[in-house]
Amino acid sequence: MRKICKAFCDYLVMKKTLELIGEYYILMTRVFQKPDKWKIFWKQYAIEAYKLIIDSIPIVTIISVFIGAVIVIQTANNMDNPFIPKMYIGYMAREMLALEFCSTMVALILAGKIGSNIASEIGSMRITEQIDAMEMMGVNSANYLILPKIVSATTLSPLLMLLSFMVGLLGGAMIVILTGIVNYSQYVEGLQFAFKPFYIYYSMTKIAVFGFLITSIASFYGYYAKGGSLGVGRSSTKAIVISSGLILVFNLVLTKIML
């Protein structure tokens, strides 16, 4: 009996998951259509670029400075072997920032910040019938509301990654100068040692994919929000949880494919 119940529950979960994927796909087919007017699209693109990317610069900057500094301290503390040159501290900090922190960590931060913003914004529009009003006018609401968000986050989030990378290195430099944990010239030498530009492209590709995931998933949950303000809250939470989970999964997949 227990086995039958478990099989039935698995079936329901599978069915629900497939339904969600289907709904997501249908929404995306509506999103990725030619905009009614390109002029309106580019205007919305600029607005979303400001809201999603430029507005995120302060938080990304602050976090990157501190993480850069912490990485340098931790690496220095773990490299007490006199046979390992000190310049490796700079090298390790650079690799950690470039490979993982500036793409995956920044994406997780963005999932919280812009994911909840998008889901609650679109969800509020859904429950106050603003989306119905657009549809009534003959406007493709999914295309008008979601496409500019997805395009701006996907195309501009790599710039946030670059910013985070540079600021993180500066944070490391700052702690090096302030504490003398390692000689500044050795730190800079480490930063320049065995530099592979491909790692930067890899990281930029990852964050572009994450940007797409965050905006499309948050928009999906917002667009189908129901149940009043509580429903909007639930949509925001789901958007953050699901997009964060998918960021980790896609991080693994992209790393396996690209490295």
Add this chain to the structure above:
Amino acid sequence: MISVKNLYKEFDNRPVLEDISIDYKPGECSLIIGASGSGKTVLLKSIVGLHIPEKGEIWYGDKLFTEMNLKEKKNLRKEIGMLFQGSALFDFATVEENIMFPMDFFTDWSYEQKLERANFCLKRVNLVNANKKMPAELSGGMQKRVGIARAIALNPKYLFCDEPNSGLDPTTSILIDRLIQEITQEYKITTIINTHDMNSVMEIGDKIGFIYKGHKLWEGSNKEILHSDCKELNDFVFASNMAQQLKRFI
């Protein structure tokens, strides 16, 4: 003219509308009335295509709406204006931008032309000097006026109003009702209003359809409604003790 024929709509295998047939003529304010949960809003949203009915036909003039593809529906919607229960003004836009929104999409007018039209619509709903205000800064009555101004921005042939008086005081309600009636008669629009406000029914109900548990039980004008022998309608219209006492004198 809009014709609804044998409309059937269900949610989760539960019928919400059954065998609804009714015609709506241009230049008339046609009202759909009924208690909360009777299916009024579902009927209105089915007519405008926000819900897809399981069975039945909806005709806009000689065009069968229920058989139209997305492109045809989109073209038809340029001829439709709708006022939503909560006004549904776009939070991100000013009053002026709200009214210009459909013009941005469906006209090639210059900014000056769109502004001129927006100002005309605002003047028509007796709302001037509110162009730059955000929806959150407006009272409920003002929001409804902006909603009407936006609905008539592209000279629609059809106007739909979902409970235009909800949340308004009786005086403002009557003003909004009269405004809708004036616009309907002036531009010969086919107007369908969803309401359970009896003041509206008596004031502007050129034609009234009473919905009860998903069925259309009665159809007539505001002059006929007081003399109907439909029990469910009388229970709805004369719900209060005071109204029941008044009925004895009619």
